[in-house]
Amino acid sequence: GAGVSQSPSNKVTEKGKDVELRCDPISGHTALYWYRQSLGQGLEFLIYFQGNSAPDKSGLPSDRFSAERTGGSVSTLTIQRTQQEDSAVYLCASSLESEAPLHFGNGTRLTVT
Amino acid sequence: AQSVTQLGSHVSVSEGALVLLRCNYSSSVPPYLFWYVQYPNQGLQLLLKYTSAATLVKGINGFEAEFKKSETSFHLTKPSAHMSDAAEYFCAVKRNTGFQKLVFGTGTRLLVSP
Numbered sequence: 001g002a003g004v005s006q007s008p009s010n011k012v013t014e015k016g017k018d019v020e021l022r023c024d025p026i027s028g029h030t031a032l033y034w035y036r037q038s039l040g041q042g043l044e045f046l047i048y049f050q051g052n053s054a055p056d057k058s059g060l061p062s063d064r065f066s067a068e069r070t071g072g073s074v075s076t077l078t079i080q081r082t083q084q085e086d087s088a089v090y091l092c093a094s095s096l097e098s099e100a101p102l103h104f105g106n107g108t109r110l111t112v113t
Numbered sequence: 114a115q116s117v118t119q120l121g122s123h124v125s126v127s128e129g130a131l132v133l134l135r136c137n138y139s140s141s142v143p144p145y146l147f148w149y150v151q152y153p154n155q156g157l158q159l160l161l162k163y164t165s166a167a168t169l170v171k172g173i174n175g176f177e178a179e180f181k182k183s184e185t186s187f188h189l190t191k192p193s194a195h196m197s198d199a200a201e202y203f204c205a206v207k208r209n210t211g212f213q214k215l216v217f218g219t220g221t222r223l224l225v226s227p
Contacts, residue, residue: 045215056214093157104156104158106155
């Protein structure tokens, strides 16, 4: 596709349920990033992938959060046993090379009730 | 480690007035610096970037930013605000070597009044 695609665009879930968020990066982009945007908090780095490996997982808030990337393309961010504080917009971005800017998707708005 | 500080969570200007959004960075190595804009319910869009070439960088929609090493600043300006400039603006920094995470500031919401 022409841009980074994220699905679903909105997700409402009950506290304690697991959720999966999907990101389709721009074709050919080897780097993929996940960020979380909470009201008044700016963008919080979660994890980035170079190909299928994740050299930097330092931003994952807890062991309830995990992410994988397969085939150097699609990535899935999984949140287990969701909590209300997980409510946020989860943004995915991809880039072609180290000097290239990040291209962002429109995000998944997660609401935990 | 890299970090950026954006002064002012909200900036209000009148249409036609100068826009100045402030960003100061901290980096142990020469940085790459970026400004992104986010319109409501959308992802972030790159406005401009500094990658150690010219210190005055011109971006889209008439925005520009100047890298000042002595002041560790990368302020964003536009000579004349337009209503369509109302959005949230994020400054970001990364190391200038290899694939590294992009570290964002907390954002500045620009309000433009007629």
